[in-house]
Amino acid sequence: MATPSALLNVMIDAARKAARGLARDFGEVTELQVSKKGAADFVSNADLKAEQTLFEILTKARPGYSFLGEERGMIEGTDKTHTWIVDPLDGTTNFLHAIPHFAVNIALQREGEIVAGVTYNPISNDLFWVEKGKGAFLGAEKRLRVAARRHLDETILATGIPFAGKPGHGQFLKELHQVSQKVAGVRRFGSAALDLAWVAAGRFDAYWERNVQAWDVAAGVLMIQESGGKVSTIDENDHDVIAGKSILASNQDLHPQILERLRAA
Numbered sequence: 001m002a003t004p005s006a007l008l009n010v011m012i013d014a015a016r017k018a019a020r021g022l023a024r025d026f027g028e029v030t031e032l033q034v035s036k037k038g039a040a041d042f043v044s045n046a047d048l049k050a051e052q053t054l055f056e057i058l059t060k061a062r063p064g065y066s067f068l069g070e071e072r073g074m075i076e077g078t079d080k081t082h083t084w085i086v087d088p089l090d091g092t093t094n095f096l097h098a099i100p101h102f103a104v105n106i107a108l109q110r111e112g113e114i115v116a117g118v119t120y121n122p123i124s125n126d127l128f129w130v131e132k133g134k135g136a137f138l139g140a141e142k143r144l145r146v147a148a149r150r151h152l153d154e155t156i157l158a159t160g161i162p163f164a165g166k167p168g169h170g171q172f173l174k175e176l177h178q179v180s181q182k183v184a185g186v187r188r189f190g191s192a193a194l195d196l197a198w199v200a201a202g203r204f205d206a207y208w209e210r211n212v213q214a215w216d217v218a219a220g221v222l223m224i225q226e227s228g229g230k231v232s233t234i235d236e237n238d239h240d241v242i243a244g245k246s247i248l249a250s251n252q253d254l255h256p257q258i259l260e261r262l263r264a265a
Helices: 006-025 045-061 092-096 169-180 192-200 214-226 254-263
Strands: 034-038 041-044 065-069 073-075 079-090 103-110 113-121 126-131 135-138 156-159 185-187 206-210 230-232 246-250
Touching (some): 006 045, 006 103, 041 092, 045 065, 045 103, 079 092, 079 192, 103 192, 113 214, 126 214, 156 192, 169 206, 192 206, 192 246, 206 254, 214 246
Parallel strands (some): 156 206
């Protein structure tokens, strides 16, 4: 059985407590007070309450760490070497439509490097967690490994589709055309955090998306690496996956094949 460290236990506890409120509100979409952040991009009271819970627990456990959250942005701490990177509800649109595919996402960055992460779906009770150098796990018993498929025509890929108000529709359609004619299927499930965790678990063979944020992918990047996979940006002149705006994650064999297709778009 895998035993999380004290640090991971803090992160897991925070994720579970934040998820309690989400689980209570899940499905009660007509009762939620919702405000628009932008076209087809919503933030609910549940979102804000979950981030507040995460902020309180994490900052109490590690005073001085900086905190980067999707809703409140960057809060500089006295310890400049550590930053919590948090998405309290990745998959907000799914949540608001009572689709049980969303997650609380937490990562810890130390001196510019992700060293720990948690991705938790409170509806399925899937708890993915990872620590640098110690592996990635689902729950207490299952170690994550990326799928071993080597040929594109056997693979299922996940992606994100730009929605209303977001750029890149034309680029996405070109990439989809390049990829979809070579693979067994493409899925769009609506949570980048879970897409990455599922690649790490071997459920998806790969995942790509543009216009992602650090809080979407930070935990998942480490999960892919610790499960034997490879992560990069899509664009040749951009090498920082966390700070960059694009991502491709897969096993080692598929990565160059998919990257070639995406760059041909």
